[in-house]
Amino acid sequence: MLRRNLMLAAAFGAALFAGAAQAADPVSIVYIPKNTGNPYFDSIIKGFEDGCKKLGCEFTTVAPASAEATSQIPFVTAQIQRGVNVVAISPNSPDALNQVFDRARSKGTIILSVNSDMPGNETHRDAAILPVDFTKTGPSQVELLGKQIGYEGEIAILSATTDAPDQNVWIAAMKDSLEKDPKYAKMKLVTIAYGDDDPQKSTTETEALLANYPNLKGIISPTTVGVAAAAQVVETAKKADQVKVVGLGTPNQMRRFIENGTVEAFQLWSPYNQGLLAAHFAVGVKDGKIKNEAGTTFEVEGLGTVTVGENSVIKTQADLTTFDKANIGEFNF
Amino acid sequence: MNSIDKPTPSTTTPTIVVREAAAPRPRWQVLLIRPETVTLVLLVVATIVASRLSPFFADLGFILESSTYYIEFAIVALVLTLVIISGEIDLSPAAQMALSACLFGTAFKAGLPMPVAIGVSLLAGLVMGAFNGFLVTVLRLPSIIVTIGTLILFRGLAQVLAGDKSIGGFPSWFVGIDYRMVGIVPVPVVVFVAASVLLGLFLGITIYGRQIYQIGTSEIAAIHAGIRVRRIKMGLFIASGLVSSIAGLMVASRLGSVRYDLASGAELTMVLIVMLGGTYIFGGRGSILGTFLAAWLLVIIATGMTVANIAINAQLTVMGLLLIVSIIMTNAIYARSQR
Amino acid sequence: MSAIARLLRAREAGILVMLVLFVAVVSLIQPRFFSAETLRIVLLAVPLILVAAMGQMMVLVARHVDLSIGSILGFSAIAAGMIFRDYPELPLYVGFAVGVLSGAALGFVNGLVVTIFKLPSIIVTLGTLSLYRGLLFILSGSKQIDPNDIPEPLIRMAQTSPIDIPWIVIIAYAVAFATWLFLTYTQVGRQIYAIGSNPSAAPLRGIRVMPVTILVFTLSGALAGLAGLIYAARFGYVNPGITGVGFEFTVIAAVVIGGVSINGGVGSVLGTVLGVLLLGSVQVALPILGVSGFWQNAIYGGIILIALVIDRTVRQGGLRGLLARGGA
Structure with missing residues (x-):
């Protein structure tokens, strides 16, 4: 019964879609996040929706159940078949999607990599919309923690997986700042732990950090699952005064810890703005108003002037946003 | 097979027989009330529904292209059909695909020539299959739980071997098997059809099949x-390992890269295909034709829902329900025919 | 030979020896492991697995298996979380009731399908593993229950209690004790063993196999539901795509290590508790030893297979008996 209803609803939706496509032919965009049920991507979707409301593009989103490497491929093929103009995607693999992207582009579909790029495989997508200037993530996190611990003592990093490309870029930059900037001379990185973006593993890894390094002063966790788990562990162990936790988290996930004082501050960017910007860029390129090449500039309402960088990489914002007790009430994502 | 095209002779010449103690079931019933018939009917219904759901569905080229995402599992399901008919089960092929593919990728990255890397992967399939076979036939452990253990073990070893990395950079002749065509048919589909015919004949007309x-x-x-029961079962598990490694290589070719999570959760898909095809879960009954039809049924359902933008949660629900409903129906049909 | 065999036959003793050996070896390599802090971590890590393991143990004793508990855990955690989020004025126990009862309902469905249609539970629960995950996505609208929406008292249950041992630890061992009482002192409890040892003889002895089997699956579901609440308390949020995924394998590994036979009829609460503790210790030891988390699954898989082989060996009177019969 339920299934029939769903199918009817879908049939109805499909009929609507076909009707609309014949009438005006607006730019159609589909966004494929890594997986369904991930609140972070819900904010990006909201950005797309609001962008398309303003610009008059048609927006849909579909998502696989798991973030496994191949799970997005059938969705991309189906979207090519549907004749969608732009496929925006947060790829689950830096290279497994190459073939299907080539295929899509040969049929005139624009491929936008949103929220992360495909390192080494940039030729297979048209452009990448990144949340922030990634070179700043590492140093900015080190500074945030340094400020809280008086630039002194043992610190550790809790990352996602050992091979997570973005996190590894940030961690390299963190190490670089710690080594080169004399300001951080007394901060000592003791270890890097990997929680695989799994709540359970992140929890045991953090507990092991506390057990293995009794003098630990701070933990940087540049991943949303990790930072929440680290905060939870520190709170449970009643060590919030001894060990400071910073990292990249979403306000809704971290609000509790900010309000009860476990975490002083954490950082992120605006996933919403990424969606908004991607929608503007997609429509502009499709209409021929924006040239997809380095140096092009365009306006996005609320974001100001945006510049297309080398390799068609677009950064949504320059610096990270810091969330603390003073401003967290203003954010809901 | 002939159940489809043969009309029902008994309706044209009504058999006027005085009721004996237990009348044999009319011939048309024996021929038509079979799980494969149900699969075929479902296939037709699913095709019609999918065409209604989305105007973009009814396109042979698209369906064939989309089928390559599931056909690797369907190829494994053919061998799994034999395993289940023999009264055993193998839940580990998806993990075997991942481990053999990761071994292939690692060997290639270590600088071994391609044929050797491919050889390593096939050998790994043989060894993993033999390992399952050893545990089941020599140590006499139940395959259902053994292969849950090896499913976790093989996938875990793939993770240890490859970490979270994507291993790629294979030579271009190897990459993209799904875009190589025979006419309009992608190579993996040709492989599947050929394997179906061969295994169908093997099961249907050879002594081993019987x-x-x-x-x-x-x-x-x-x-x-x-009958050398243990030798045959051992052979089936080895065949399952070998075909899994071949399927793993096909995925590697399709993606141009491998990762430990390749085909994760696909054991459900494989078992679903075999069950949808009307193979009896307790062994002794089933056919390659059923599995062949069921593979297309799955392709049609999955592709139809995806192109109609039906949310994945509905897809998970439908797949789970289908598995349960299909075993119940198959059981009911066999229970009838046994009477 | 006989002394070793007897020791091996006393499964609980065997597991205890393994546990002690494991702790000793790890402590030798990394002395920090042998500390009150580690004990605290193990005690906190275990309740989630322990509660669900009690249910799975009963299912295995009845000669079945339940692969859907991870999805049931997720479903119950989401259902309870939605109550917490949408009706914050309701008392905590309402959320608990919703979690446990929804788990029981899903388990009941498993039991019903398995018994009415006489199907192998492994295939049925492989199906419901996917089905229940799909339903929980639909129920939740694919939305996560954020830490904000988990009530403060629930989170404190994972941190403290009037006697300073966190509530979730107390609950877990209370559940284990209750399971022991149930299996030892009630007629139904003993019937579960009878059904598992010889399913075809059970009806002849006047046991109503169907209701007992359904009850076992219902209990397994209810306990997975309770584990869902423990999950929410311990991790502080519930995500529809993450919560409980792959959990079934951890639990089956723990139960099988605990000496519960997959051939039914054999298994004890004490053995299961020790098995869970051993698995929990492995889980905690890996990061302390600095072993990559990537090893976890390989180790679980290896442990399950080794436990199966040991189980087989013991039942056939040692390795020699096994090989002798195997050669037939």
């Missing part, structure tokens, strides 16, 4: 009949 059915019907009787 022995597999006998083992599944009654292992004790099979032993008394002089």
Whole structure:
């Protein structure tokens, strides 16, 4: 019964879609996040929706159940078949999607990599919309923690997986700042732990950090699952005064810890703005108003002037946003 | 097979027989009320529904292209059909695909020539299959739980071997098997059809095929009949490992890269295909034709829902329900025919 | 030979020896492991697995298996979380009731399908593993229950209690004790063993196999539901795509290590508790030893297989008996 209803609803939706496509032919965009049920991507979707409301593009989103490497491929093929103009995607693999992207582009579909790029495989997508200037993530996190611990003592990093490309870029930059900037001379990185973006593993890894390094002063966790788990562990162990936790988290996930004082501050960017910007860029390129090449500039309402960088990489914002007790009430994502 | 095209003779010449103690079921019933018939009917219905759901569905080229995402599992399901008919089960092929593919990728990255890397992967399939076979036939452990253990073990080893990395950079002749065509048909689909015909013949007309059915019907009787039960079962598990490694290589070619999570959760898909095809979960009954039809049924359902933008949560629900409903129906049909 | 065999036959003793050996070896390599802090971590890590393991143990004793508990855990955690989020004025126990009862309902469905249609539970629960995950996505609208929406008292249950041992630890061992009482002192409890040892003989002895089997699956579901609440308390949020995924394998590994036979009829609460503790210790030891988390699954898989082989060996009177019969 339920299934029939769903199918009817879908049939109805499909009929609507076909009707609309014949009438005006607006730019159609589909966004494929890594997986369904991930609140972070819900904010990006909201950005797309609001962008398309303003610009008059048609927006849909579909998502696989798991973030496994191949799970997005059938969705991309189906979207090519549907004749969608732009496929925006947060790829689950830096290279497994190459073939299907080539295929899509040969049929005139624009491929936008949103929220992360495909390192080494940039030729297979048209452009990448990144949340922030990634070179700043590492140093900015080190500074945030340094400020809280008086630039002194043992610190550790809790990352996602050992091979997570973005996190590894940030961690390299963190190490670089710690080594080169004399300001951080007394901060000592003791270890890097990997929680695989799994709540359970992140929890045991953090507990092991506390057990293995009794003098630990701070933990940087540049991943949303990790930072929440680290905060939870520190709170449970009643060590919030001894060990400071910073990292990249979403306000809704971290609000509790900010309000009860476990975490002083954490950082992120605006996933919403990424969606908004991607929608503007997609429509502009499709209409021929924006040239997809380095140096092009365009306006996005609320974001100001945006510049297309080398390799068609677009950064949504320059610096990270810091969330603390003073401003967290203003954010809901 | 002939159940479809043969009309029902009994309706044209009504058999006027005085009721004896237990009247044999009319011939048309024997021929038509079979699980494969149900699969075929479902296939037709699913195709019609999918075409109604989305105007973008009814396009042979698109369906064939989309089928390459599931056909690797369907190829494994063909061998799994034999395993299940023999009264065993193998839940580890998806993990075997991942481990053999990761071994292939690692060997290639270590600088071994491609044929050697491919050889390593195939050998790994043989070894993993033999390992399952050893645990089941020599140590006599139940395959259902053994292969849950090896499913976790093989996938875990793939993770240890490859970490979270994507291993790629294979030579261009190897990459993109799904875009190589024979006419309008992608190569993996050709492989699937050929494998179906070969295994169908193997099961249908060779002595080994009949022995597999006998083992599944009654292992004790099979032993008394002089059938080398353990050798055949060992052979089936090895075949399952080998075909899994071939399927793993096909995925590697399709993606141009491998990762430990390749085909994760696909054991459900494989078992679903075999069950949808009407193979009896307790062994002794089933056919390659059923599995062949069921593979297309799955392709049609999955592709139809995806192109109609039906949310993945509905897809998970439908797949789970289908599995349960299909075993119930198959059981009901066999229960009838046994009367 | 006989002394070793007897020791091996006393499964609980065997597991205890393994546990002690494991702790000793790890402590030798990394002395920090042998500390009150580690004990605290193990005690906190275990309740989630322990509660669900009690249910799975009963299912295995009845000669079945339940692969859907991870999805049931997720479903119950989401259902309870939605109550917490949408009706914050309701008392905590309402959320608990919703979690446990929804788990029981899903388990009941498993039991019903398995018994009415006489199907192998492994295939049925493989199906419901996917089905229940799909339903929980639909129920939740694919939305996560954020830490904000988990009530403060629930989170404190994972941190403290009037006697300073966190509530979730107390609950877990209370559940284990209750399971022991149930299996030892009630007629139904003993019937579960009878059904598992010889399913075809059970009806002849006047046991109503169907209701007992359904009850076992219902209990397994209810306990997975309770584990869902423990999950929410311990991790502080519930995500529809993450919560409980792959959990079934951890639990089956723990139960099988605990000496519960997959051939039914054999298994004890004490053994299961020790098995869970051993698995929990492995889980905690890996990061302390600095072993990559990537090893976890390989180790679980290896442990399950080793436990199966040991189980087989013991039942056939040692390795020699096994090989002798195997050669037939």
